[in-house]
Amino acid sequence: MITKQISAYGTDSPEANLKPLTIQRREVTPTDVEIDILYCGVCHSDLHFARNDWGMTQYPVVPGHEIVGKVTQIGTEVSKYKVGDIVAVGCLVDSCRSCNNCKNDLEQYCPEWVGTYGGFDKHLNTPTHGGYAETIVVDEAYVLRVPDNLDLAGIAPVLCAGITTWSPLRHWKVDKDSKVAIVGLGGLGHMAIKLAHALGAHVSLFSRSTNKIEDAKQLGADQVIISTDTAQMEQAMGQFDIIIDTVPYAHDLNPYINTLSTNGTLVVVGYLGPLDPMLVTVPMIMGRKAVAGSLIGGIAETQELLDFCGEHNITSDIEIINMQNINTAYERMLKSDVKYRFVIDMNSLKG
Ligand SMILES: NC(=O)c1ccc[n+]([C@@H]2O[C@H](COP(=O)([O-])OP(=O)(O)OC[C@H]3O[C@@H](n4cnc5c(N)ncnc54)[C@H](OP(=O)(O)O)[C@@H]3O)[C@@H](O)[C@H]2O)c1
Ligand SMILES: [Zn+2]
Ligand SMILES: [Zn+2]
Numbered sequence: 001m002i003t004k005q006i007s008a009y010g011t012d013s014p015e016a017n018l019k020p021l022t023i024q025r026r027e028v029t030p031t032d033v034e035i036d037i038l039y040c041g042v043c044h045s046d047l048h049f050a051r052n053d054w055g056m057t058q059y060p061v062v063p064g065h066e067i068v069g070k071v072t073q074i075g076t077e078v079s080k081y082k083v084g085d086i087v088a089v090g091c092l093v094d095s096c097r098s099c100n101n102c103k104n105d106l107e108q109y110c111p112e113w114v115g116t117y118g119g120f121d122k123h124l125n126t127p128t129h130g131g132y133a134e135t136i137v138v139d140e141a142y143v144l145r146v147p148d149n150l151d152l153a154g155i156a157p158v159l160c161a162g163i164t165t166w167s168p169l170r171h172w173k174v175d176k177d178s179k180v181a182i183v184g185l186g187g188l189g190h191m192a193i194k195l196a197h198a199l200g201a202h203v204s205l206f207s208r209s210t211n212k213i214e215d216a217k218q219l220g221a222d223q224v225i226i227s228t229d230t231a232q233m234e235q236a237m238g239q240f241d242i243i244i245d246t247v248p249y250a251h252d253l254n255p256y257i258n259t260l261s262t263n264g265t266l267v268v269v270g271y272l273g274p275l276d277p278m279l280v281t282v283p284m285i286m287g288r289k290a291v292a293g294s295l296i297g298g299i300a301e302t303q304e305l306l307d308f309c310g311e312h313n314i315t316s317d318i319e320i321i322n323m324q325n326i327n328t329a330y331e332r333m334l335k336s337d338v339k340y341r342f343v344i345d346m347n348s349l350k351g
Contacts, residue, residue, distance in 0.1 A: 001123055002027040007349055008133035009323050010062035014052040017327045018132070021060055025137050026123045033081050033140050034073035035089065040131035041066025041156040041316070042342035043187060044248050044270075047330050049118055054272060057118060064131030065091040065116040066159040066343075068152050078140045086152065088144040088306065089136060090159035091116055091296045093128060097141075105300040107142075132323065134350055144303050147310025154315030157187060157341040158305060160296065161316065165192035165244055166305045167297035168267040169199060172242045176200030181240045183227070183256060185212045186333075188246040188269060190317060190340035193219040195305075198312045204240065206256065209336065219317070233259070238287075246270040253291065257283050265290040316341045322348035 003024040010021045028034050046063035048054055067089040071081050081087060094114035095107040102110050114120060117130030130136075146155055165188055174180055178201040182192040185207050196203045197220025204223040205216040213224045225232045236259040243256055243266045250273060256266055257279070268291065283289060297305070309315065317340045321329050329342045 003124065004135075006134045008062045008129060009326060009349065010060050010129070010132060011050050012060040014050070014057070018050060018330075021062065023062060023129045023133065024124065024126070025129075025135060026121070028073050028075045028137055029123065029139075030075040030077040031139050031141070032075045032137050033071055033078055033087065033143050034135060034137050035067070035069035035087060035143070036072045036135055037067055037069040037131055037133060037346045039068045039153045039156045040064040040344045040346060041160065041187075041318075042321075042326070042329055042333065042344065043157075043160045044333060045160070046130075047333060048248070050330075058127045061117060061127075062129035062132050063117055064133070064344075065089070066156040066161070067116070067131035067136060068146060068156045068159075069136070069346075072135070074140075080140050081143060086146045086148070088146050088155070088159050089116060089131070089138050089142065090144065090163060090302050092299075093119065093138045093142045094122065105298040107298045108296045132326070132344065132349075134346070142299060144299070144306055147306060149310055149313070151315050153320055153343045153345070154318055155306070155309065156343050157191060157316035157318065158309055158314075159302065161187040161191040161341060162195065162309070163297035163302045163305050164188055164269050164294070165246070166195050166308075167301055168242070168244055168269065168294040169196055170301065171294070172265055172267070174199050174201050174242060178202070178241045179239055179261070180204070181206055181225075181243045181259065182221075183243060183245040184247045184270060185209065185216055185340070186246060186336060186338070187316075187341040190219055192244050192246065193221050194314050196220070198308070198314060204236070206243075215339065227255070238262075240264055242267060244269060250274070250276045252277055254280050254283075257289055257291065260287065260289045262287045263289070265292055268293045316343075318343045320345050324348060
């Protein structure tokens with residue numbers, strides 16, 4: 001297969017900083033779209049993956065799955081997009097297209113789904129490389145339309161931070177009568193507040209940080225509960241229909257389960273791995289409460305979210321950085337020192 005060499009940023013070891021790399025992209029096949037990347041959001045998963053936190057990284061890795069760009073080339077059979085269109089790519093770039101999950105617009109749960117990075121490129125027989133790069137080539141079925149009224153840098157985080165919180169909000173049917181709580185005010189957390197608020201729900205934030213209270217209210221939270229304050233946690237007992245937990249590290253879920261109402265569900269999206277401490281089942285049994293997980297969202301649901309953001313004028317609160325500043329951005333993200341998502345201006349890589 002014919003390939004093109006392009007500039008990217010990535011790393012070839014978990015300890016090393018990200019640095020300039022040259023990678024191969026395939027030439028467009030009949031159903032592919034080539035995209036000149038304008039902006040790419042910085043997700044905490046990028047950092048986990050670059051540093052092999054999940055033990056599954058194959059190096060070199062080029063992270064980035066919150067991609068917004070302009071179509072520069074289309075394959076002979078492409079019908080949805082034309083050269084010059086502004087489009088987006090999120091966390092997945094392919095799947096089997098025939099399993100029950102794929103047939104039900106749940107491509108993220110397809111056993112053969114292909115991640116935008118760290119997946120397996122069936123055309124090149126190599127790991128896929130993400131959006132910290134000049135361009136990307138993606139089958140049109142996994143490319144999304146961007147509403148034309150939104151800031152292009154601000155919409156990038158919708159492709160992961162947005163859809164990861166939107167999917168559980170929709171699955172658990174959040175509406176104006178729902179009481180929703182979000183754990184952690186970072187990239188995912190701030191999108192979750194905006195989206196739950198736009199759905200008309202009563203929104204609370206659990207945060208360790210007292211200095212985020214005003215921001216949370218500006219973003220649409222009705223209430224902030226400081227999770228390290230036992231009295232505040234006790235006051236919140238039995239309140240929430242759904243809690244979306246975005247914290248990236250192992251932490252005690254039991255205090256949050258106590259704040260669920262009867263039939264309530266705590267949806268873990270942030271932490272991947274064994275729980276420590278273990279769950280105590282008593283409040284779950286006594287109140288038919290559930291603990292669930294959720295992974296990003298399917299293509300149709302991501303398009304639904306982009307259109308919803310267009311209608312409601314929702315974008316992410318971002319700090320634009322140059323590609324060369326990615327290592328500092330990672331260190332700041334580890335300290336929760338970002339309001340509330342870094343987005344890379346990809347011109348900085350090209351210039
Ligand atoms: N399930 C999925 O499909 C999916 C998709 C995307 C990302 N993720 C994962 O979701 C997690 C969050 O991603 P993000 O990009 O939103 O990260 P982020 O911007 O770093 O935000 C995480 C937030 O969690 C809280 N937090 C951080 N460390 C904590 C600790 N040790 N104890 C308690 N709270 C802590 C902080 O909020 P406060 O200061 O308010 O406490 C922080 O702002 C990551 O692990 C990422 O890999 C999962
Ligand atoms: Zn992500
Ligand atoms: Zn499938």
